[in-house]
Amino acid sequence: MSAIDLSIFDLFKIGPGPSSSHTIGPMRAAYDFIQAARALPAATLSSVSGVQVHLFGSLSATGKGHGTVRAVLAGLLGRSPESCSPEFLDELGSDPLVERPLDLGAVRLNINADTVVFDAIEHDYPCNNTMIIRLTGPDGAAAPVFEREYASPGGGFIQFKGQPIVPRGVPTYPYENMLGLKRQLKENGLHLHRLILENEMAVTGAGELEIMDGLDTILRVMDEAVNAGLAAEGVLPGPIGLHRKANHLFERSEIKRQTHENIIGQMCAFAFAAAEENAAGHIIVTAPTCGSAGIIPAIAKIMRTRLGLSEQSVREGLLAAAAVGFLAKHNATIAGAEGGCQAEIGVASAMAAAMLSHATGYDADVTENAAETALEQHLGMTCDPVGGYVQIPCIERNAMSVVKAYTAFIIATDVLPARYKVGLDQAIETMMATGKDMNCKYKETAQGGLAAIVANC
Template sequence: MEERGQPPHPYGSMTAFKEVAAKSGKTLHEIMLENEQAIMGVDAAKVNAHLDLVLDTMLAGVELGLREEGLLPAPFAFHRKARRIHERAKAMQGGEALLQLVSSYALAVSEGNAAGRLAVTAPTLGSAGTMPALAYVLHHHLQRDRQAMRRGLLAAALVGYLCKNNASVAGAEVGCQGEIGVASSMAAAMLAYATGASLEATEVAATIALEHHLGMSCDPVGGFVLIPCIERNAFGALKAYNAALMAQNEIVSEHWEDLDRVIMAMLQTGKALPPQFREMGTAGLGMTMVNC
């Protein structure tokens, strides 16, 4: 096994991360970048090149998915809809158009994953469409440059690490809250930080997004990453967008919840879910949607 270096800025929680930031005077992205360089034994250019690979893969997944139509591989007829929703959205106005555009971006990548296309585990393949949808928004709608998008991705990595290290990102362990919930939390942090939010507001964005996925079961129909997984990516992206907006429009010092406690709640809730609601496909939609 390849040896890895030690991070110069160790932390195990968001509380500890904020203490590191306060003591060092460094920003979120500086801490994450320096840790990654030390752990992997590479320079900043190498880290940025990998961040670019992740971002380019996400953006390309959206583009490809918006061009494809037809059935997805499954034992039942399941039609792609990302392209249709995207085309319809372009004829709509205002907020309705944006809601449907964001949804189409998430659906595009999720449908591609279901068809065996290349996707980024962010944090899982079942939730691979949520972050790319907001990366696409950052690039095409908000015109953020690559540096801002890299920093946003580092903020998402922080949230993903904390969720995985202190709870889980596996539907088989904690239900879909660990997959779509964490993906939405990561996407909210990415969007907030890439658009200039402080560390504190970025945490609030991630907190809001994760909190409002608590209790979500994992009950795939037929064991395929189709129903309800694909549409859940779209709703995870929309919740992430709203969470980032709310976090930047409220007084963060007055926000009661914090990310560490919501992650603890996710773990506790996930462990309390009956096993059949944790990726077994034998309860919930996995049972009611099957033709017997």
């Protein structure tokens, strides 16, 4: 197996919710396609009659509830997730059938919601979340003028078929699993955050200051999502009519300031706040996905406001969280469409547990144990968003799983590390095997579980 050469900014991406695989990935794919199409020769473009986007697998099954159409249209219209305003997305979503001009230079097309086709849920493409984008020929001729097959496997990652692999730098301290990571830490006498930082510099070529600036931006946007969610009230978009709860939960936790419920209530309120912002299609950070975007921001806010940790400790904790996310992404998956919710919420909870352990000064053994316990307690968790909307059970699940992360941290820091019988590598391997065994109904298709039982709300 190859050494992990992921970047922190592969994992933590800024963009609109509610789903990294169904919103950020498709928007990036559509944006990428249009950039490539614009580079085609004018003679080729002059024969183009239209553009079509076909969604397969879980993109087709739950794309409607996840806002995939407006995300694709925004990407085609030249908006990237980092630059697209939620207002523009809302405008696209409120008037989906209005035709909008798409200028490719030699040809001018019109696009609207009908440009996006919900195709087969069952298919033979290698990635469950597959999109095919094509420029059609004169009079809709059978052979497309230009076509790309994109995979959107989660976390906002995309790849098109035949895409050349852009070589990255070689990590200074190569590892492929937790065992190898701990070996590197021990042999080189490094703290976990330092190793991740050194590898980030080697892999991306960025300097330390630039990386730290990037981390600060990520943490700022996470905190803004929590604050925006705490300030907002009303009903989330979509037919469920789900009321936001973060504001109320936070007020109740303040009333209970002197009780044991207070810190738990605040953690839940913070997780609800960012998860509700995600459900509203507002700007969040994938951590590691949109659906799980409330957990790490909530733990970061608790670290600052209740544990009195410095901003530097929070940054270092985020680097430890990234290490766990890398291990899960490299050796298993972080996509609900591939591994069920254990791969999204479970991995986020493990990342948050590691963040807390590392930031509070515990060593790599304790950090591993905290992450392992958190992940282990999510094994088998299915993905069954009601109506295909990232609301039920997703929002409450963020709150429950930030509490699980905190509990895992308490257990790991109070129990002798040597008494742990399961390692993080084993938990990740188990998650992958369980995800493979999981029926497709439970992998972001909204065809099983709560989505099947609570069909009419």
